Structures are given as structure tokens and as C-alpha cells.
Amino acid sequence: MRYRLAAGKKKNNIQITTLRKHDGSLTKDTKEPPRLMLAYFTPEDNELEDNNYHKQFRDKTTRPPNTPDDSEFTTDEIRRVIEGVDNKKALGEDGITAEIFKQTFQILPKSITAMYNGCLKNGIFPEIWKKAKIIPITKPDTQNSLDVTKYRPISLLNIGGKILEKALINRINQHMNSTEFLKENQYGFIPQTSTIDTIMAVKQFVQEGFSRGEITARVSLDVEGAFNSAWRPSVLKNLQESGCPRNLFNLTKNYFSQRKATLATNNITIERAVSRGSQRVLSRT
Secondary structure (H helix, E strand, C coil): CHHHHHCCCCCCCCCCCCCECCCCCECCCCCHHHHHHHHHHCCCCCHHHCCHHHHHHHHHCCCCCCCCCCCCCCHHHHHHHHHCCCCCCCCCCCCCCHHHHHHHHHHCHHHHHHHHHHHHHHCCCCHHHCEEEEEEEECCCCCCCCEHHHEEEEEECCHHHHHHHHHHHHHHHHHHHCCCCCCCCCCCCCCCCCHHHHHHHHHHHHHHHHHCCCCCCCCCCCCCCCCCCCCHHHHHHHHHHCCCCHHHHHHHHHHHCCEEEEEEECCEEEEEEECCCCHHHCCCC
């Protein structure tokens, strides 16, 4: 359903008219709602609000780690990433489909691999791949709400950037899994783990407590907008502390910089810098 909406194969009945602002007042013209929505989807990282701790933290991430570079991407490595992309994914701004990209790679595998290795070597994630097109989707049973939270975003990115991002993530995961940096109690975003593993771990913990006559209490924390509000210096600091290869760190750092998002609705196109999280952590097709 989300793909059909984003790709224009199903009519999106969202009528963005009036929304309630943070101060409780209502938007007054057609430009305010999309601006309010985009601001909600892309929280701002304001350095002026940093305390001394955050300033020191941020400053440390400006310097790359003194670690060896990782090896270049191989042609087979890039091929596997490209072949893993679903042909039904909605298009980014450049209009290039996954199928077209796959066919191009079959003709020019060495050239495309060299292009990605150039990005890795120079620590540059091209700006054309940093721009996301945001499609707002109404959450179920919220059609009559005036709150901006009624919408969830789908972020459409160019296929070339998706490939580089996936290749980079694969390398970072390989590095992380080869170290003891990740905690054994972490199950999210770990290969071959799921919520079932988490449940079984909790069950075992509780049973062991009961066997010793102990009382077990559980505290759950649900952070609203955790992914699209992620503080980038914290991500980079963790990469530094894990001993991440320098070229992977540099490419990740550049990947986070100068990102933009556009939202087009009511015959208006709004653009905004994305300074927290990443477009890929938004809901997407």
C-alpha cells in the first residue's frame, strides 16, 4: 500500500488544509501545514543549545579515528547489494528505477564499482544522493485529527545513494560484529536476532529470579521519533570508540552532512535541511 501511494499507483486522498501548531493555534494559509509537517518529520540539531558536555562530545567527532582504512568494495560485493534491491521500490527524484540500475551494472560493473570506491576513498557521499522526497501518509483512524502527528513520512531516495548506503552499512556491520563493542543484551539491528530472542531472554531472566525468590520489575521506554531524532555526533562517537576503519568513518560523517528533504503538497514545494537522524530512518518504501 505504501509503495502504491508513493509511486502514484494509488490515489492519495490526503487533503492538507488546517493543522494545529505547537502553541495550540491553527495554521492560517496553505504554506503553513507543509512547513509544520516537514519540521515535525525532520527535527533540528541546534548547536547553540549545546552545553559544555555536548560541545566537547561534538568536537571529538570532527576528527577521524587513527585507524587503518578498510579494503575497497569488490565488484561482487556491489553486485550483491544491487541485486538485493526490490524492483518495486518507489523512485527517488532522479526517476531511475532499480531495474534500470541493475541493467546498467550488468554492462558497466567495473565502472560502477570504481565510482563507489571513489566515494569510499575520498569520504564523499554525493549531494545528489542526500536529497529525499517526503510523502506524508495519514495514520489509520486519524483522518479527522488536526494534529501533525496524524501523518507518517515515506522517504524516497535516489537508487544510486541507496546502493552506497547499503554497502556502507554492510561494512560497518561486519566491523561491529568482528569486535566486542556491541553488548550481548542488544537484539535490535543484530543479524539473526529478533523480538523472539528478546522475549526468551526476558523469560529466562524472570524465571531465574523466581527460582531465587526475587521480585522482578520491568521498565519500558518508548521514545517518540527516536530514529529521525537521533543525534549524529553520538553515532559518530560510537564508531570512533569501536575502532571503525577511517574511510568508513569519513564516509559516514559525510553521509550525515548537507542532507535535505522536500515535501510537495497543496501545489507548494518546501525544502528543509535534515540535521538529525537520517532520511533512511524515516518510514520508507
